[in-house]
């Protein structure tokens with residue numbers, strides 16, 4: 001057999017949230033809810049469904065490889081030029097393209113401990129190094145990250161708000177980071193991953209678009225997978241300096257986004273009220289979930305996203321126990337957070353089912369712990 005590249009020999013695949021159909025099959029369950037992948041639990045906007053239907057009969061043709069109309073529409077929405085837009089098969093693909101285009105084995109990236117794992121994977125794939133900086137109260141320590149930047153660092157990833165911790169970096173913290181990096185003539189390119197930006201409602205949260213428009217050479221990642229309810233369409237985009245877009249274009253696979261996802265995304269951008277309505281519903285539900293968890297004496301990290309990182313003592317054990325009852329969440333051991341599970345805010349009935357199952361497990365755990373020793 002031929003051998004894979006050295007970098008790939010030791011590569012572990014991304015652990016995706018388990019699909020509902022698989023868990024139904026595995027545990028012979030009729031009811032399974034998925035609160036594992038931070039998806040929007042609601043259907044996409046009606047306009048998106050109509051656009052997908054309308055374009056379905058034309059899938060005999062390849063899509064517009066350059067996604068001309070979509071790029072222009074995104075650019076208008078973000079207040080930048082179409083030449084500043086990269087579209088990808090999810091923001092995920094763009095992260096990987098950044099790695100492929102810019103990382104040599106001698107290069108390094110800077111991430112937070114417990115950061116979204118795809119940044120490290122992009123570096124690993126290219127045999128580049130990842131410098132990990134400890135978080136402060138489960139949030140990025142932007143000062144330490146900026147101070148860690150050296151000559152070899154090509155990218156510094158700021159997930160804002162952060163997955164899987166749900167925390168955010170404030171304007172003040174971002175300004176401090178820029179001030180430190182200003183003194184560094186080899187400063188890395190900052191990538192702000194704003195997959196969850198629409199959920200953030202903290203007063204001092206700012207999107208990095210503001211900095212881009214003010215002339216900062218930065219990259220901002222966004223996705224249609226969360227607030228637009230289009231995770232299954234696989235569409236993400238980046239706002240980036242023209243020189244970066246031009247380099248990514250050189251290696252981007254042709255036709256990397258489908259005609260249906262392009263049509264859907266174009267329609268989605270016309271429906272601002274969907275985003276605000278959906279965010280409101282999800283954030284209200286998050287409050288209810290928090291109340292339920294607090295009543296169960298469970299601690300969670302304050303979240304600016306559509307998910308909660310909950311301390312359950314033994315994350316993997318609770319993850320497996322929930323799975324058997326028909327609730328898919330995520331264990332966090334791979335993120336070096338073994339005591340936690342991450343649960344996505346679902347529809348009210350889904351969240352109720354999660355709480356009911358968690359209570360059942362907790363009761364069993366308490367009973368076992370409190371049980372008298374055998375004779």
Ligand SMILES: Cc1ncc(COP(=O)(O)O)c(C=O)c1O
Pocket residue numbers: 037038089090091092093116159162163193195222223224225231234235236
């Ligand atoms: C922080 C972060 N960035 C990027 C992505 C990838 O998004 P997409 O579905 O567009 O690939 C995710 C997905 O969960 C995410 O959590």
